[in-house]
Amino acid sequence: MRDVAVVAFAQSPSRPEVETTETQMLFPIITEAIEQSGIERRDIGFWVSGSCDYLAGAPFAFVSNLEATGAWPPIPESHVEMDGAWALYEAYTRLQHGDVDTALVFCSGLSSRSDLRETLAVQLDPYYLMPLWPDHISLAALQARAFLDHNGATERDMAEVAARSLRSAKDNPNAQVSGDHTAEELLGADYLVEPLRPHDCPPVSDAAAAVVLAVGDRARAVCSRPAWIRGIDTRTDPHSPGVRDLAVSPSTRLAGEKAGVHSGPVEVAELAAPFTHQELIVREALGLGDDVEINPSGGALAANPIMVSGLIRIGEAFRQINERGRNRVIAHATSGPCLQQNLVCVLEGE
Amino acid sequence: MSDQTQTDTGLPGKFMQQMVSLDYRVLASPLQQRFDAGMRAGRITGHKCPVCSRVYVPPKGYCPLDTVATTEEHEVDVGDEGIVTSFTVLTPIQYRGQRERQPYALASLLLDGASSTVGQQRIAGPIEDVRTGMRVRAAWKPEAERTAEVSAMAQWGIGKAIEHWEPTGDPDAARDHYAEHIL
Numbered sequence: 001m002r003d004v005a006v007v008a009f010a011q012s013p014s015r016p017e018v019e020t021t022e023t024q025m026l027f028p029i030i031t032e033a034i035e036q037s038g039i040e041r042r043d044i045g046f047w048v049s050g051s052c053d054y055l056a057g058a059p060f061a062f063v064s065n066l067e068a069t070g071a072w073p074p075i076p077e078s079h080v081e082m083d084g085a086w087a088l089y090e091a092y093t094r095l096q097h098g099d100v101d102t103a104l105v106f107c108s109g110l111s112s113r114s115d116l117r118e119t120l121a122v123q124l125d126p127y128y129l130m131p132l133w134p135d136h137i138s139l140a141a142l143q144a145r146a147f148l149d150h151n152g153a154t155e156r157d158m159a160e161v162a163a164r165s166l167r168s169a170k171d172n173p174n175a176q177v178s179g180d181h182t183a184e185e186l187l188g189a190d191y192l193v194e195p196l197r198p199h200d201c202p203p204v205s206d207a208a209a210a211v212v213l214a215v216g217d218r219a220r221a222v223c224s225r226p227a228w229i230r231g232i233d234t235r236t237d238p239h240s241p242g243v244r245d246l247a248v249s250p251s252t253r254l255a256g257e258k259a260g261v262h263s264g265p266v267e268v269a270e271l272a273a274p275f276t277h278q279e280l281i282v283r284e285a286l287g288l289g290d291d292v293e294i295n296p297s298g299g300a301l302a303a304n305p306i307m308v309s310g311l312i313r314i315g316e317a318f319r320q321i322n323e324r325g326r327n328r329v330i331a332h333a334t335s336g337p338c339l340q341q342n343l344v345c346v347l348e349g350e
Numbered sequence: 351m352s353d354q355t356q357t358d359t360g361l362p363g364k365f366m367q368q369m370v371s372l373d374y375r376v377l378a379s380p381l382q383q384r385f386d387a388g389m390r391a392g393r394i395t396g397h398k399c400p401v402c403s404r405v406y407v408p409p410k411g412y413c414p415l416d417t418v419a420t421t422e423e424h425e426v427d428v429g430d431e432g433i434v435t436s437f438t439v440l441t442p443i444q445y446r447g448q449r450e451r452q453p454y455a456l457a458s459l460l461l462d463g464a465s466s467t468v469g470q471q472r473i474a475g476p477i478e479d480v481r482t483g484m485r486v487r488a489a490w491k492p493e494a495e496r497t498a499e500v501s502a503m504a505q506w507g508i509g510k511a512i513e514h515w516e517p518t519g520d521p522d523a524a525r526d527h528y529a530e531h532i533l
Contacts, residue, residue, distance in 0.1 A: 017377060020381075070417035114375070115373065
């Protein structure tokens with residue numbers, strides 16, 4: 001296997017109701033990532049993006065987005081209708097072919113253009129579940145109930161996750177919500193959908209992000225401290241939430257094992273858990289103890305641009321290694337209802 | 351969202367019809383708002399790339415070839431006359447909600463002074479006369495009827511300030527002039 005590293009990361013601040021087009025939102029972010037990497041735009045060997053036309057509300061929006069890359073002369077390019085973390089998985093795989101040494105991964109999501117309680121229902125099984133129009137908050141609430149009953153955790157434990165996330169987000173200018181709250185204060189709020197209160201749910205965010213990957217000595221030449229991808233794996237649970245035990249996440253556990261989470265100590269974990277109980281489920285699935293720092297960025301509870309949240313976790317993991325001198329960090333991404341699909345990436349310093 | 355159930359098909363089993371609709375609220379970007387204001391005043395504007403001098407109509411806020419940002423300072427007016435570079439004749443199927451009754455022509459136009467085409471523009475007159483290279487002129491709606499409707503998120507539209515395009519009767523443009531814009 002060739003050694004692949006993250007050498008640059010850029011993102012736009014997560015905000016609702018971004019005024020520009022999706023392409024305009026991507027344009028400066030892609031340029032920033034390229035400039036940060038020091039690699040010439042023309043030297044990028046492979047481009048791959050993640051986005052969802054259902055969020056933009058425009059068919060083939062992902063084609064317009066390519067205008068932000070400078071695709072003339074033509075570039076080798078691909079797209080996944082998934083979070084950018086899965087686009088990065090494709091880029092990592094592509095770099096294993098051996099003929100190109102650099103790749104640029106970008107993603108964008110306009111979560112605030114539509115009512116996500118409707119739009120996200122369209123991803124469900126169209127025969128038995130989607131006709132009932134179950135919204136994503138209610139599905140997450142069913143999962144939270146199952147988790148609390150199974151695990152013995154309490155709503156206070158969930159509120160503690162929110163309080164810590166919002167506190168951490170104070171240091172992250174790209175976060176959308178942040179602040180100092182105690183779990184006690186948060187528990188004073190009414191339920192949104194029992195047992196979920198507003199603090200248990202993510203904000204609705206628009207954003208774009210880009211990551212540059214490079215191989216071996218190329219990565220060392222362009223980056224003072226690359227974040228090496230030592231393991232990356234993606235696993236999927238059954239599509240129907242009705243046939244799963246929602247209290248646990250077998251796909252996260254398996255992805256973590258295959259990515260090699262347990263082959264060394266973990267200093268920091270950036271987890272894309274948009275709901276408080278989902279962070280607890282993912283931590284349990286990955287076997288992360290209290291000694292692991294969780295989501296110093298604030299995580300998906302502080303900013304949740306759909307299609308972007310996962311790649312941001314990998315970008316934040318890169319920053320932990322590149323800027324803060326950490327040695328071993330893991331990043332997690334999720335997609336689908338109730339943590340259906342999960343990706344785990346292990347990143348290390350030299 | 352809405353749904354309705356249809357059962358009496360004469361076949362064994364039951365058919366369910368699911369009507370799915372999703373609502374979107376799209377904000378007009380400052381760029382689109384400025385372009386729309388120009389259209390309401392009877393001006394078609396574009397952005398001229400400071401590197402390659404191509405003029406994009408409507409403006410994108412960047413040049414996709416040179417990957418440089420463009421702003422108001424790169425704004426230029428283009429003509430409300432141009433050349434048909436491609437066209438299609440639509441024969442309306444009478445589905446529910448269809449307002450068209452007769453076949454009509456939609457064309458991509460290369461406006462005078464522009465480097466990119468604008469798509470889906472309606473051409474007036476006999477459809478058998480429509481051809482690539484034909485010169486056409488905008489028939490603007492009366493100013494009061496040029497609605498504030500934005501030029502949409504798709505980047506090929508120019509809004510609804512123009513009723514349709516009429517043949518000017520001038521000689522056709524030479525093919526070399528528009529060949530690279532034919533779809």
